[in-house]
Amino acid sequence: MRASPRKTIRRASILLALALLAASIPALVQSGAGATGPAIQATPAVSGVADAETIDLCADEGTIDLPGLADVPIWGFSLDPGTGCGPATLPGPMLSVDAGDVVTVNLQNNLDEDVSIVFPGQDLAPNAVVVPAAGSGSYTFTASDPGTFLYESGTNTSVQVAMGLYGALVVRPLTAGRAYDDPAAEYDVEQVLVLSEIDPNLNSYPDPNDFDFVGDPDVYTDGYHPTYFLINGEAYPDTNPIAAASGDLVLLRYANAGLSHHTMTLLGQHQRVIAKDAYPSVANAYDAVAETVPAGSTLDTIVTLAGVAGGSTLPLYNRQLDVTNDGAYPGGMLTFLTVS
Amino acid sequence: MGATRRTRLNLLLAALAVFAVAAVAVPRSAAPLPAVAGALPCTNGTTFNLRATTGRISTPDGGSVFMWGFAKNPGAFQMPGPILCVTQGSTVTVNLQNDLSEPVSIVFPGQTAVSSSGGSAGLLAQEAAASGGSVSYTFLASEPGTYLYESGTSPHKQVQMGLYGALVVRPTMGASYAYNDAATQFDPAREYLLLMHDMDPDLHRAVERNEPYDITTKHDRYWTINGRSFPDTIAADGVAYLPSQPYGALVRVRPSTGSTLPALIRMANAGMSNHPFHPHGNHVRVIAQDGRLLGAGASLSYEQFTQTSGSGQTFDLLFRWTNVENWSTTHPIPVTLPQMRNLVFKDKVTWYSGSPYLGKKVKLPAGVVSFNRCGEYYYPWHSHALNEFQNFDEGFGGLATLLRVDPPLGQGTPPSCPGP
Numbered sequence: 001m002r003a004s005p006r007k008t009i010r011r012a013s014i015l016l017a018l019a020l021l022a023a024s025i026p027a028l029v030q031s032g033a034g035a036t037g038p039a040i041q042a043t044p045a046v047s048g049v050a051d052a053e054t055i056d057l058c059a060d061e062g063t064i065d066l067p068g069l070a071d072v073p074i075w076g077f078s079l080d081p082g083t084g085c086g087p088a089t090l091p092g093p094m095l096s097v098d099a100g101d102v103v104t105v106n107l108q109n110n111l112d113e114d115v116s117i118v119f120p121g122q123d124l125a126p127n128a129v130v131v132p133a134a135g136s137g138s139y140t141f142t143a144s145d146p147g148t149f150l151y152e153s154g155t156n157t158s159v160q161v162a163m164g165l166y167g168a169l170v171v172r173p174l175t176a177g178r179a180y181d182d183p184a185a186e187y188d189v190e191q192v193l194v195l196s197e198i199d200p201n202l203n204s205y206p207d208p209n210d211f212d213f214v215g216d217p218d219v220y221t222d223g224y225h226p227t228y229f230l231i232n233g234e235a236y237p238d239t240n241p242i243a244a245a246s247g248d249l250v251l252l253r254y255a256n257a258g259l260s261h262h263t264m265t266l267l268g269q270h271q272r273v274i275a276k277d278a279y280p281s282v283a284n285a286y287d288a289v290a291e292t293v294p295a296g297s298t299l300d301t302i303v304t305l306a307g308v309a310g311g312s313t314l315p316l317y318n319r320q321l322d323v324t325n326d327g328a329y330p331g332g333m334l335t336f337l338t339v340s
Numbered sequence: 341m342g343a344t345r346r347t348r349l350n351l352l353l354a355a356l357a358v359f360a361v362a363a364v365a366v367p368r369s370a371a372p373l374p375a376v377a378g379a380l381p382c383t384n385g386t387t388f389n390l391r392a393t394t395g396r397i398s399t400p401d402g403g404s405v406f407m408w409g410f411a412k413n414p415g416a417f418q419m420p421g422p423i424l425c426v427t428q429g430s431t432v433t434v435n436l437q438n439d440l441s442e443p444v445s446i447v448f449p450g451q452t453a454v455s456s457s458g459g460s461a462g463l464l465a466q467e468a469a470a471s472g473g474s475v476s477y478t479f480l481a482s483e484p485g486t487y488l489y490e491s492g493t494s495p496h497k498q499v500q501m502g503l504y505g506a507l508v509v510r511p512t513m514g515a516s517y518a519y520n521d522a523a524t525q526f527d528p529a530r531e532y533l534l535l536m537h538d539m540d541p542d543l544h545r546a547v548e549r550n551e552p553y554d555i556t557t558k559h560d561r562y563w564t565i566n567g568r569s570f571p572d573t574i575a576a577d578g579v580a581y582l583p584s585q586p587y588g589a590l591v592r593v594r595p596s597t598g599s600t601l602p603a604l605i606r607m608a609n610a611g612m613s614n615h616p617f618h619p620h621g622n623h624v625r626v627i628a629q630d631g632r633l634l635g636a637g638a639s640l641s642y643e644q645f646t647q648t649s650g651s652g653q654t655f656d657l658l659f660r661w662t663n664v665e666n667w668s669t670t671h672p673i674p675v676t677l678p679q680m681r682n683l684v685f686k687d688k689v690t691w692y693s694g695s696p697y698l699g700k701k702v703k704l705p706a707g708v709v710s711f712n713r714c715g716e717y718y719y720p721w722h723s724h725a726l727n728e729f730q731n732f733d734e735g736f737g738g739l740a741t742l743l744r745v746d747p748p749l750g751q752g753t754p755p756s757c758p759g760p
Contacts, residue, residue: 287630288653289449290650329496
């Protein structure tokens with residue numbers, strides 16, 4: 001790794017939730033107004049000022065541990081806090097900015113091949129900057145609209161995204177404690193849920209670019225065939241429960257970075273779907289037990305815990321029943337909303 | 341697979357390759373009529389006794405699949421589980437007896453505050469112990485709509501094996517309404533359930549033989565509506581040759597007039613895949629999802645010609661056949677049977693052989709007087725994931741049924757076709 005030569009401006013409003021921390025605390029849980037869950041940091045509202053936000057990311061090799069399977073190689077993003085690149089994580093750091101911010105993302109590419117970042121939903125020419133191996137580049141855009149977004153590799157995507165080069169980007173509206181500039185989008189507790197899947201055979205391949213995604217067409221399980229299904233890079237039982245209190249409004253920000261659609265279901269209470277792909281349709285919100293988050297899409301739902309007794313535990317899981325780790329149940333995309 | 345896979349239904353489905361099914365050979369007296377329009381085959385009540393047990397379902401290609409299912413207790417194995425119909429505001433109790441060799445539970449997606457007694461704690465729900473254990477669930481059916489009930493224990497296995505069913509909560513406004521909203525009124529004689537599922541028979545065989553169950557190898561070969569694969573889906577409720585698959589899926593309507601109430605189609609997906617269900621004839625109006633009306637007065641409802649149902653989702657659809665073709669028995673819709681050269685045959689035995697009788701050319705049997713003796717008209721309704729429109733690689737089959745449009749009352753040959 002190289003020391004960062006870049007000038008950076010860092011502001012407290014950039015929330016960086018490293019998956020490394022997730023092992024010890026529910027790192028991706030943040031709090032809005034009135035939250036009772038663990039807060040990482042409040043985001044100060046900045047009215048009418050286009051702030052400059054600079055985020056230094058690295059693309060690097062790394063490893064993650066899955067249930068029963070240690071040291072799975074990944075390619076992931078990490079944060080350079082000014083002292084060099086941190087370890088790559090899956091998903092990458094969660095980026096949180098305010099609507100209106102002019103965001104600059106610097107990328108130091110420590111992989112052995114070209115990497116770029118795309119920011120779906122942002123006004124930014126895709127693939128404008130491809131960063132060569134051992135090189136660096138920069139992306140600047142105005143985060144004009146609030147919502148839940150992804151960022152992910154835009155180069156050699158079938159391999160690089162499957163290897164782990166993705167993360168969530170949350171753009172916050174002017175009013176804290178809301179997902180969008182609408183009173184009906186208020187929440188007390190929020191949770192980002194980055195959905196993805198892993199085929200360890202790809203990730204463990206000596207050079208993933210040599211991996212045969214098709215395999216033997218006569219063998220259905222050959223080729224690319226994910227067997228681990230992740231929420232924020234974790235498979236049950238390593239997933240973090242979502243803690244909230246009876247009466248809370250819980251905002252679930254789903255972001256599907258995987259290569260498959262994922263239909264997520266909640267038992268015990270409906271989810272109110274308020275936005276898809278960060279396009280709020282609060283007036284047209286509807287209630288769902290299960291909703292599909294297509295690959296590359298995001299979905300915001302609000303769960304009302306009014307009337308849900310403290311002590312309740314509401315299962316939240318993939319209804320395509322990707323609730324296994326390499327076939328073993330329970331596992332996969334399964335966690336719980338624990339109500340205090 | 342083909343030559344050994346024979347259908348039992350002597351039906352001509354020649355024109356499925358185009359939009360409309362022109363003709364169905366109907367013996368005058370031999371075969372039972374397709375499902376007569378009528379009320380949903382509900383199991384009504386507030387207390388339901390269910391039993392998790394094993395059985396087999398028949399597939400249209402002559403095979404069968406080993407299943408686990410919820411039966412009535414007492415009662416024989418059936419697929420899917422009984423359609424539980426309750427009235428909004430009822431306190432519902434479901435008593436489960438588990439005759440399987442591993443613990444079983446039931447979850448009720450869309451219901452709140454489900455309490456349980458008996459059994460032991462499981463990950464998603466309280467479980468009934470293997471080989472005779474029991475558990476009871478109680479909840480208030482607070483909101484009307486269409487819901488699933490299904491296993492909450494090793495669901496990747498038990499739901500796949502067939503432990504699922506539908507729950508219908510009727511609104512306080514009355515049984516001819518889907519929700520407590522005048523815009524949801526339907527013809528109670530035309531209420532249908534289309535409960536979808538997808539199956540890999542290799543996994544079922546592994547369970548039957550007590551071999552390892554490896555979900556990572558799942559590769560669907562059969563798709564069902566109400567536990568049946570097409571063309572069994574269009575047979576009547578309770579036909580004798582499908583003893584464990586009591587529910588048909590033929591949707592029957594008459595041409596809509598200004599005063600005609602729509603049919604209500606309760607669609608639900610208990611499978612592990614999302615299924616894009618494609619009705620022909622008219623769009624469906626989607627008025628509710630997962631037991632919740634889409635806006636007051638169904639103001640957020642929308643029309644679709646393909647409604648994708650995600651795993652675990654339900655949709656309520658209102659359907660009218662508006663007869664834009666201006667069809668009547670004196671003004672029949674001209675349907676040209678497709679030219680043989682326009683048909684695709686995968687082998688010598690696929691569906692259309694040039695006769696109404698599959699696989700071999702024979703004359704119409706004695707008693708068959710018309711291909712569509714009431715002058716009725718058919719459209720295929722099917723999964724537009726077209727690989728699901730087959731039975732183990734033989735089409736047409738699988739996740740499909742037909743819409744049957746009967747002539748207006750008083751028309752047709754004979755003039756009074758059965759049904760309302």
